[in-house]
Amino acid sequence: MGMNSEYVEIEPARAAVDALEGPVLIEFGAPWCGHCRAVQPWLAGVMDGFPAIRHLKIEDGPGRPLGRSFHVKLWPTLVLLKQGVETGRLVRPADEQQIRSLLLQSIE
Template identity: 30%
Template sequence: MNTNTENKVTEVNSESFAQIIEQTEGKILIQFHAPWCAPCKMLAPVVEQVAHQYNDIKVIKVNADDSPELAAKFGVRGLPTLLLMKAGELVASQVGAASVGQVQQFVQQ
């Protein structure tokens, strides 16, 4: 896991994903991405900016190529995909690149 204080978005794998979901009571914003995905690269700084704006939301990234079982579990069919979880339950999902305003609306629902 990334311990860099500048980066509020933590890259996780299958093992650390389950642990984070269990330990986080509030909202979790999850970005499924892949290194080869251009829209994912466009969305990354947007997600990072939103992570800095909302201290009450845990923000994590999952590389869909490295964790295909997680992508399958959540029905991820396109990248990037954003998922919003609260208290361990999936409450919303969104596919594709988005603006800061769109991601802010997504996490506020």
């Protein structure tokens, strides 16, 4: 499925996200966020090795219901879901290995 390079401005409803089949990585952030921009090369490199994971890149901010439903406070926040259930989370990853470790949880 690959990595999405652009943030979705119109976010899906939580019920729609929970209903997605298989592993899903939700990336909450903003295009102007320096922390978010810094992790993009790491995320792209790691996502290439996990083609079965669906990637949702959601622009977050005050009043955005999807981010609030996941209690997102800092960006980027990566939330890994499997069959609609959260199986892992990573806030402001420090390196590519942290992202890889998170995604490996999708195949356990």
